[in-house]
Amino acid sequence: MGSVGLLFVGAVLFLNGMILLEKVDAKSGAVFNLFIGALQVLTPTYLIFTAGDDSMKILAASGIYLFGFTYLYVGVGLLAGLDSTGVGYYSLFVAVAALGYSFVNFRLLKDQPFGVIWLYWAYLWFLFFLLLGLKMDGLRTYTGWVTAIQGWVTGAIPAGLLLSGYWKHPTETAIALAVFGVVVFAGLWPRTRQPSPAARGAPPAGSVRAPT
Template identity: 65%
Template sequence: MAIVGLLYVGAVLFINGLLLVGAVDPRAAAPMNLFVGALQVVTPTYLIFTSGGDPAVILAASGLYLFGFTYLYVGIGLLAGLDTTGVGWFSLFVAITALGYSVANFQLLGDPAFGVIWLYWAFLWALFFVVLGLKRDSLTNYTGWVTIIQSWVTAAIPAMLLLTGLWRNPTAIAIGLAIGGAVVFGGLYLLDRRRARRAPAPTPAPSVPAATG
């Protein structure tokens, strides 16, 4: 059940990445965030209630709420036109917590591939914090492309491999993801900074005389 949810996490990350790069209207992105947010709250609740108290199952399911609450927060914010600082600072909480889930996957669950994937998510939510919480708009485009890439690499593709029984050799996958992430996201950052330097300076908005009583 959690694997199915992971597939749709890929879908909503893809939409949100396109939103950040300006390809999707904010209100148009809201429904998918609400759909997947609700799914990622219902799914872990069901898994925990049916776990029989198994600590490993409860641990694995508990992390899904981080995604569910994020997407519900984003969806409601997009529809209501809320300021992004709330979801931005919540993203900092998610980023820090994701580091703990990464350690848990390495040390307790014996899953190095998802240990690295949780590091990917920690990095992504840290970017959300910087862009949405600290309002560093210069990183919006970069964050959008990181989101689009992660939608496939950390969610949609792993989910399809898991659903079809083709997810094999987690250690090799972990090594590939670790090296690939460093190269791709580092290179993407350099390209984005080069693009930003070459972009023409924005034209100053015309001043508006102050109104007098």
């Protein structure tokens, strides 16, 4: 069940990347955020209720709520036209928590690939904090591409491999994910970095409307 949810995490991240890149209307994307946010709250609730006394299963499921509440928050915020600051500072909380879940996957769950994937998510949600919380609008294009790419690399592709039984070779997979992330996201930076509104001589944006 968790793998099915991961597939749709990939979908919503890809869609939100397109919103940040202004390829998709923000309000139309908000509806999908609500769908996936609801799924990502119901899924861990089911997994926790059926875990019995298995603390490791409960721990693994608990992290899903971080994303579920993000997408619900984003969806409501976009539809209501709310300022993005709340989502931005919540994203900082998620980024810090994701570092903890990365440690849990590396040390307790012995799942190296998802240890790396949680580091991906920590980086992405920190970018959301900078963009939406601190209003660093020059990061919009970079964050959009990182979001869209992570939709495939941390969501859709791992989910497909897990569901089909091809998620194997954990050490090699973790190394490949780490190398890919460093090379691609570092390479994107000089190609997508935009000057701040002040540097362009334009007034700073009052709010950032694109979501996580």
